[in-house]
Amino acid sequence: MSKIPPPISKREDDGVRFFETPGLDMLYRTCLALAEELAVTQDRLDTLERVLSQRGQIDPEEVDRFEPDAHAENQKRIMAARLSEHVLAPIKDLVKQYEVRGPEAERGRPHER
Amino acid sequence: MARNVQHEMLTSPSSRIRARQRFVLALKSSGEQLRRQLVGSVDAHFSAAGKGAEGNFQQAVSKLYSEDEYRAVCLVKRAGQEMMWNAIEDAIDAELPRLRSLFEDAGKRDVGGSLNLRDDVSLPDEWTTARVHLQPGGYLRDDGDRDVVAGALYEEGGALYSRGQGVGTKESKAECIIRFLKEWKPDFQPRRILDIGCSAGASSVPYASAFPEAEVHAIDIGKGLLRYAHARAQSIGVPVHFHEMSAEQISFPDGSFDLVVSHNAMHEMSSSTQQAMFNESFRLLRRGGVCVHQDLPVKFAEMSPVRQADIMFDEWYNGELHWSDYAQTDCQAGLEVAGFDPAAIDCKPFPLLDKTMSWLLAAAEKTVADEMS
Numbered sequence: 001m002s003k004i005p006p007p008i009s010k011r012e013d014d015g016v017r018f019f020e021t022p023g024l025d026m027l028y029r030t031c032l033a034l035a036e037e038l039a040v041t042q043d044r045l046d047t048l049e050r051v052l053s054q055r056g057q058i059d060p061e062e063v064d065r066f067e068p069d070a071h072a073e074n075q076k077r078i079m080a081a082r083l084s085e086h087v088l089a090p091i092k093d094l095v096k097q098y099e100v101r102g103p104e105a106e107r108g109r110p111h112e113r
Numbered sequence: 114m115a116r117n118v119q120h121e122m123l124t125s126p127s128s129r130i131r132a133r134q135r136f137v138l139a140l141k142s143s144g145e146q147l148r149r150q151l152v153g154s155v156d157a158h159f160s161a162a163g164k165g166a167e168g169n170f171q172q173a174v175s176k177l178y179s180e181d182e183y184r185a186v187c188l189v190k191r192a193g194q195e196m197m198w199n200a201i202e203d204a205i206d207a208e209l210p211r212l213r214s215l216f217e218d219a220g221k222r223d224v225g226g227s228l229n230l231r232d233d234v235s236l237p238d239e240w241t242t243a244r245v246h247l248q249p250g251g252y253l254r255d256d257g258d259r260d261v262v263a264g265a266l267y268e269e270g271g272a273l274y275s276r277g278q279g280v281g282t283k284e285s286k287a288e289c290i291i292r293f294l295k296e297w298k299p300d301f302q303p304r305r306i307l308d309i310g311c312s313a314g315a316s317s318v319p320y321a322s323a324f325p326e327a328e329v330h331a332i333d334i335g336k337g338l339l340r341y342a343h344a345r346a347q348s349i350g351v352p353v354h355f356h357e358m359s360a361e362q363i364s365f366p367d368g369s370f371d372l373v374v375s376h377n378a379m380h381e382m383s384s385s386t387q388q389a390m391f392n393e394s395f396r397l398l399r400r401g402g403v404c405v406h407q408d409l410p411v412k413f414a415e416m417s418p419v420r421q422a423d424i425m426f427d428e429w430y431n432g433e434l435h436w437s438d439y440a441q442t443d444c445q446a447g448l449e450v451a452g453f454d455p456a457a458i459d460c461k462p463f464p465l466l467d468k469t470m471s472w473l474l475a476a477a478e479k480t481v482a483d484e485m486s
């Protein structure tokens with residue numbers, strides 16, 4: 001049987017964009033990446049709460065009042081940067097591709113890219 | 114042997130990676146539910162418009178793939194698959210040195226299995242660039258002579274699913290076929306067994322356990338898969354001989370096996386490779402020997418055009434190479450062409466022990482002597 005071509009064409013690198021509206025696929029992917037990060041964070045918090053409450057050591061008030069020292073502050077900055085990198089990765093990819101392939105007009109219909 | 118048997122070649126991901134894997138699994142499974150639900154309603158509308166079973170496949174493709182909702186579930190399926198591989202690859206990267214040294218030491222274990230790689234296997238063309246299921250690097254990934262990543266990715270991908278399903282709840286594919294054999298031929302005691310398209314060897318090992326008297330051989334085309342399979346089997350402690358060979362040309366003498374099996378391999382083969390595998394099965398079996406080829410129960414002819422269009426996703430966007438060929442294949446005819454007596458062929462769905470699904474089996478006994486021998 002001869003192969004049936006895909007209804008939404010793939011790009012040269014075998015990637016695919018399902019939506020015609022420019023950026024919609026990217027927006028979905030951004031949301032999914034964000035959700036993944038959130039899931040990891042929730043999981044970690046849940047673990048911490050369980051460990052600490054097992055030890056009878058948790059005091060929510062104290063957590064609210066916590067003042068990070070310089071090292072902790074730096075760690076927190078790195079964490080925030082990581083999250084933002086992850087969430088912005090699809091846009092970063094788009095920007096990178098733009099560099100290589102040039103502006104919209106030269107690239108045909110968006111979903112065929 | 115439960116489907117998700119524990120062994121040293123499995124990774125123990127950090128809690129961060131485990132959290133990602135949990136999330137991705139949840140994402141994929143809710144995405145899959147959404148997709149089923151949506152395809153059901155598109156199907157209902159399409160049929161109501163008088164385009165039911167006899168309706169045109171091309172029309173169904175245009176209809177389904179132009180719906181924004183369907184594009185959204187496609188996107189989630191594709192992104193979910195990519196995110197899964199990322200989370201698995203990160204877990205493997207973190208343990209690469211350990212996995213490599215387990216591979217290096219595998220041969221020193223007193224188990225009796227072996228690994229036989231070679232460089233003269235001619236492959237069907239499509240394989241060099243194939244990324245089945247989008248697995249990074251594909252089945253043929255080979256990053257040097259201690260590289261086991263292709264196998265690790267394959268195994269971890271499967272393990273992720275079984276973990277999600279609960280420990281030891283499902284009958285494995287091989288266990289199911291062994292049960293089928295016991296029902297079909299209660300006195301059958303194979304002495305030499307061949308598993309074709311063995312990947313990480315997850316289905317080869319159960320035969321060696323179930324038939325401890327037998328010599329078990331397993332073949333595949335991916336070096337990285339086979340190295341991993343060897344280390345895995347040695348770690349479990351069950352002897353299996355792994356060989357780099359293509360199903361199209363299997364370098365064993367005529368009549369040298371009592372049992373030839375394959376698991377989920379037919380749907381990853383072109384029609385001509387599948388036919389060659391049936392021909393080789395016939396040639397390799399001694400008189401009275403049997404072959405059982407097991408795979409997914411996907412039959413185009415039994416599906417509405419919308420459902421046909423939906424399952425094409427896997428060929429178009431999930432790296433399956435021969436999905437549509439497989440969904441239209443006629444195993445009975447193929448086994449007959451290979452030389453099996455039509456009366457000794459049994460092609461049918463066979464239910465899992467818990468009846469949650471059925472596998473498609475293409476089984477046959479070699480009742481006639483090989484003309485060549």
Ligand SMILES: C[S@@+](CC[C@H](N)C(=O)[O-])C[C@H]1O[C@@H](n2cnc3c(N)ncnc32)[C@H](O)[C@@H]1O
Binds near residue numbers: 237332333361386
């Ligand atoms: C879905 S996997 C099989 C899984 C494995 N049997 C199990 O039960 O875990 C399909 C395998 O078939 C192999 N394969 C594809 N074409 C082949 C060929 N011509 N000869 C041998 N193996 C082949 C692929 O490399 C892949 O590892």
